[in-house]
Amino acid sequence: MSDKNSEEENEETQTKRERLLDLIKKIAIKKPVKIIKVPEGLRGFGQVTALQSICIGCHKCEEVCKLGAPLIENKFDLPSLFEDSTKDVKAENRRLLIDFIKKIAVKKPVEAIPLPSPLRGFGSLCVAIKKCITCGDCEETCPEKVIEIKPIFDLSLIFQE
Numbered sequence: 001m002s003d004k005n006s007e008e009e010n011e012e013t014q015t016k017r018e019r020l021l022d023l024i025k026k027i028a029i030k031k032p033v034k035i036i037k038v039p040e041g042l043r044g045f046g047q048v049t050a051l052q053s054i055c056i057g058c059h060k061c062e063e064v065c066k067l068g069a070p071l072i073e074n075k076f077d078l079p080s081l082f083e084d085s086t087k088d089v090k091a092e093n094r095r096l097l098i099d100f101i102k103k104i105a106v107k108k109p110v111e112a113i114p115l116p117s118p119l120r121g122f123g124s125l126c127v128a129i130k131k132c133i134t135c136g137d138c139e140e141t142c143p144e145k146v147i148e149i150k151p152i153f154d155l156s157l158i159f160q161e
Helices: 002-013 016-027 060-064 078-083 092-104 137-141 155-159
Strands: 035-037 047-050 070-073 124-127 147-150 152-154
Touching (some): 047 124, 060 070, 060 137, 078 092, 137 147, 152 155
Antiparallel strands (some): 035 152, 047 147, 070 124
16 A cells, blocks of 8 residues: 555656656566667657866756756766767867866776866766756857767656656
C-alpha cells in the first residue's frame, strides 16, 4: 500500500515531461542506443549541446530558464576541453589556460575535476533533460553562442538521470 501512495505522490510532483520520460523508461524493452531525429512539428524535444571550452560560466542560461534545466556545476570538465577547439574561445585568459593545460598534460583526462569553490567563468554546463523543453531561451541568451539546440533526441540519456 505504501508503494502505491509514494508512486501517486511522485506523479503529483512530477511535470508531464518527467512522467512521459519515466514511462518511456518503464516500457523500454532495452536501453536505447540510437539517437533519433525529432519528428517535425513535435515541440519540447531536442538535444541541448554546449561547447564547454567556449562557456564563460556567466550563468545567464540558468537565470533565464524558468524550469531550472541548465546548471553550471562546480567542476572543470577537462575531457571536453581536450575535445573542443580553442580557436573560438573569446576570453583570452581562458583560452591560454586551456592551451596550457593541454601542453602540460601527460595524457588526456578522463573525468572532470571539482573546483575548490564556485569560480565565475569556470564550471561545466549541464542540462537536465527531464526538465528541458528546448524552448530556446538559453540558446538565445548565451552571449558566447555556446548553446545549440539540435532536432535530435538521445533516449539513452533518460536512463542516466
